[in-house]
Amino acid sequence: xxxxxxxxxxxxxxxxxMTAGVYIFLYQKYRLEIIRYYLxxxxxxxxxxxxxxxxxxxxxxxxxxxxxxxxxxxxxxxxLLFSAPVxxxxxxxxxxxxxxxxxxxxxxxFAALSxxxxxxxxxxxxxxxxxxxxxxxxxxxxxxxxLALMWMGVLILYIVIIYSNILVFRAYKSIDDPVRKxxxxxxxxxxxVSTILVYFDFEAQRHQxxxxxxxxxxxxxxxxxxxxxxxxxxxIQAARKIYVEKSQKIxxxxxxxxxxxxxxxxxxxxxxxxxxxxxxxxKLFLSPSTIRNHISNxxxxxxxxxxGKLLNLINNxxx
Numbered sequence: 001x002x003x004x005x006x007x008x009x010x011x012x013x014x015x016x017x018m019t020a021g022v023y024i025f026l027y028q029k030y031r032l033e034i035i036r037y038y039l040x041x042x043x044x045x046x047x048x049x050x051x052x053x054x055x056x057x058x059x060x061x062x063x064x065x066x067x068x069x070x071x072x073x074x075x076x077x078x079x080l081l082f083s084a085p086v087x088x089x090x091x092x093x094x095x096x097x098x099x100x101x102x103x104x105x106x107x108x109x110f111a112a113l114s115x116x117x118x119x120x121x122x123x124x125x126x127x128x129x130x131x132x133x134x135x136x137x138x139x140x141x142x143x144x145x146x147l148a149l150m151w152m153g154v155l156i157l158y159i160v161i162i163y164s165n166i167l168v169f170r171a172y173k174s175i176d177d178p179v180r181k182x183x184x185x186x187x188x189x190x191x192x193v194s195t196i197l198v199y200f201d202f203e204a205q206r207h208q209x210x211x212x213x214x215x216x217x218x219x220x221x222x223x224x225x226x227x228x229x230x231x232x233x234x235x236i237q238a239a240r241k242i243y244v245e246k247s248q249k250i251x252x253x254x255x256x257x258x259x260x261x262x263x264x265x266x267x268x269x270x271x272x273x274x275x276x277x278x279x280x281x282x283k284l285f286l287s288p289s290t291i292r293n294h295i296s297n298x299x300x301x302x303x304x305x306x307x308g309k310l311l312n313l314i315n316n317x318x319x
Contacts, residue, residue: 005219009053012222012229016046019229026236033276034179034239037093038232044085045228049221051082080153081121087160088114094164097183098171113156120153165191176308179239179274186231193227239274254317258301267294268314271307 023039055078088110092102124146168184168191175181197220250268254260260268270280277295281288304310 005053005056008219009049009222012226013046013050016042016049016225016229019233020046022233023236033274033279034096034183035236037089037096038236041086041089041093042229042232044089045225048082048086049225052078052221054078078121078125080117080124080150080157083157084114084118084121087117087157091160091164091167094168094187097175097180097187098167099175099177099180100167100171110160113160117153117156120149124150124153176306178308178311179235182238183235186235190228190231194224197223197227250314251317254314257317260298260301264294264298267291268298268310271295272311272314 020039020042023035023042027035027039088107091110092107095102095106165187168187172181172184172188175184250260250265250272255265266284267280270283275283277288277291280286281291284291299305299310302310302313304313
């Protein structure tokens with residue numbers, strides 16, 4: 001069973017690494033912001049799954065942990081320690097897809113939660129491994145704060161995941177950008193698939209379908225990584241098709257009708273390519289505030305309040 005698990009883990013990691021390679025290639029070529037968010041989150045997930053699985057494999061095949069309680073502490077602490085980046089990347093990715101601005105304050109808040117999870121994991125591992133607990137009741141009686149820290153860390157991780165999914169669910173109908181709409185749809189599908197996998201994982205534990213008592217989620221994490229790699233790759237390919245592979249020429253009739261200047265043409269072409277205000281500013285060597293003013297002027301001329309509506313108007317303009 002240990003070697004079968006290891007093979008499945010390697011397969012999942014290879015699929016994720018190949019997907020990350022595609023991300024890097026596409027981001028270097030097209031500089032789409034959504035690819036960057038997906039890349040960061042996938043990298044964080046790969047790190048988490050690899051080290052948590054490594055901890056479990058050490059217990060299962062190498063006998064590094066003397067009993068199940070120590071294994072539980074090692075598994076939980078490694079999950080909290082190496083899921084710390086995920087606590088940051090999940091809400092940042094989901095907020096970007098939902099159209100919510102990731103301000104410095106927002107990033108700092110989730111970075112603080114991530115840091116807390118990392119410290120929490122280190123404390124749990126160091127205190128749990130040196131003690132000779134034989135059951136969870138021993139932990140509760142001798143070091144109840146240790147058990148509280150463990151549950152608090154896990155709770156923070158799941159609260160962040162639930163918050164991120166609710167954010168996308170609520171924003172789905174109001175998303176007008178075609179790529180973010182598609183990304184939201186796939187994230188919702190991923191959420192549903194993950195929920196089903198969690199259910200079956202807990203059922204397997206409850207009915208003792210496995211010969212040994214494995215920690216809940218140990219098989220779920222590589223499978224989730226594999227599913228996320230496949231789904232996110234589909235999103236990125238669709239983004240490339242929608243924003244890049246289609247013609248980026250702005251109809252002459254649109255330029256004449258709305259009196260679009262040369263600078264505004266450059267900016268509209270970059271909007272079609274899916275670049276953010278900051279990325280447009282970087283390419284044109286202008287400040288983000290100047291780009292915002294140009295885009296506001298474009299919206300005012302075309303009588304469109306959003307990027308999505310502007311793109312629709314351009315696509316529907318006949319030469």
